Amino acid sequence: EVQLVESGGGLVQPGRSLRLSCTASGFTFGDYVMSWFRQAPGKGLEWVGFIRGKAYGGTTEYAASVKGRFTISRDDSKSIAYLQMNSLKTEDTAVYYCTRPGSGWYMYFQHWGQGTLVTVSS
Amino acid sequence: SYELTQPPSVSVSPGQTASITCSGDKLGDKYVCWFQQKSGQSPVLVIYQDSKRPSGIPERFSGSNSGNTATLTISGTQAMDEADYYCQAWDSNTHVVFGGGTKLTVL
Numbered sequence: 001e002v003q004l005v006e007s008g009g010g011l012v013q014p015g016r017s018l019r020l021s022c023t024a025s026g027f028t029f030g031d032y033v034m035s036w037f038r039q040a041p042g043k044g045l046e047w048v049g050f051i052r053g054k055a056y057g058g059t060t061e062y063a064a065s066v067k068g069r070f071t072i073s074r075d076d077s078k079s080i081a082y083l084q085m086n087s088l089k090t091e092d093t094a095v096y097y098c099t100r101p102g103s104g105w106y107m108y109f110q111h112w113g114q115g116t117l118v119t120v121s122s
Numbered sequence: 123s124y125e126l127t128q129p130p131s132v133s134v135s136p137g138q139t140a141s142i143t144c145s146g147d148k149l150g151d152k153y154v155c156w157f158q159q160k161s162g163q164s165p166v167l168v169i170y171q172d173s174k175r176p177s178g179i180p181e182r183f184s185g186s187n188s189g190n191t192a193t194l195t196i197s198g199t200q201a202m203d204e205a206d207y208y209c210q211a212w213d214s215n216t217h218v219v220f221g222g223g224t225k226l227t228v229l
Contacts, residue, residue, distance in 0.1 A: 035218075045157070045165060045208050047218035061216045064123075097164060108155050108170035109210070115164055 002026045002111045009116030020083040022098030029079035038094035088120045124213035126221035133227045140196040142224045144209030152211045154192040160205045204228045
């Protein structure tokens with residue numbers, strides 16, 4: 001069974017940094033793209049970014065709203081994906097989810113973690 | 123950037139058919155996914171590649187996509203289907219786009 005568990009959320013002041021982790025189990029982690037999404041309180045879903053697997057160079061893509069401030073990385077030996085968030089703003093307050101796609105050539109976001117809440121406030 | 127538009131709310135009576143639309147420029151040329159999100163829970167994929175259902179998703183959920191509009195149809199809607207629904211597509215091959223979400227009320 002695919003399991004994704006996010007951790008690392010909490011209260012942080014504007015301008016500070018925070019690193020989220022997504023610990024995966026139940027599948028060969030290195031074979032999959034890992035993605036991050038977020039949802040601000042009372043708002044809709046927003047894509048944050050993703051990291052490709054080693055076979056595709058482990059390259060990353062980001063939404064314009066976080067590019068240059070957020071960095072996604074992965075440790076395939078530990079089955080963990082990370083979201084490093086720097087220069088945090090109040091508008092980054094959200095529940096952050098990590099996801100794994102379903103199998104096949106087309107990337108669809110089938111598996112989601114339970115989310116971790118990040119609150120950016122002074 | 124690419125935009126997807128959904129109606130903010132849709133209401134349906136139990137047992138009836140609910141249709142939730144998602145519109146975007148030449149959306150029919152892209153694949154669309156649909157997510158269900160109940161209050162306080164993580165999103166659940168209910169439709170991918172326009173019309174495919176993941177295992178475990180009831181047959182009453184179906185999807186279509188043509189022209190500028192994708193549609194999620196829920197046949198024989200049940201009270202448990204009350205949730206927010208989001209459509210999603212890819213803008214180019216590297217960026218993900220969501221619609222604003224539709225609140226489905228079963229009354």
